[in-house]
Amino acid sequence: MRLLHTMLRVGDLEKSIQFYTDVLGMKLLRRKDYPKGEFTLAFLGYGDEENNTVLELTYNWGVSSYDLGEGYGHIAIEVDDVYQAADAVKAAGGKIIREAGPMNAGTTIIAFAEDPDGYQIEFIGADHERS
Template sequence: MRILHTMLRVGNLEHSIEFYTNVLGMRLLRQSDNEEYEYTLAFLGYGDESEEAVIELTYNWGKSEYEHGTAFGHIAIEVDDAYQACEEIKSRGGTVSREAGPVKGGTTIIAFVKDPDGYSIELIQAKS
């Protein structure tokens, strides 16, 4: 068994695809419309779906926002250098909600960014 994808509902698919590709450096792997049920799916990731988990963005036509609730926390992405990643994300128009630094009570370097729908993405610096 393996994890295939994490699905997020988004209010503006084009804006979200732009964020995940241009700000976080993922690739749009595939996209499809379902005319009968009025939704579009877009799958994005850093590698091929056959080998890596990806993000599925679901846009329900005409729905522009969602309540996040209290159960979902964040998506985590490993980066080589969290400080540099934050600077690159800001230079590409992304929002850093917690600058890079040690996790409270530990030494792991983390940061948080927000996607266009307000979902949190944790950047975790790779251990050398």
């Protein structure tokens, strides 16, 4: 078995694709409209789907927002330098909701960004602790 993708429902597909490509540096791998179901799927990632886990953005036509609920946590992205990644997000017009620095219960350096729909993205340095 292998993890294929994580799906997020989005209210503005173009804005979300722009965020994940221009701000986070992912590539749009494929996109398809499903007129009978009135939805569009877009798959994005840092590598091809054959060898990498990717992100699936689902846009249900006519739905502009979702209640994220309290069960969702975040997507984690490994970066070489958390401080630099957070600065790059800000420079690209993205929103940082937790500045880079040590996590509150350890020494691992983290930062959090927020996508256009309010989903949180955690940046973790490549040298992070695995517990």
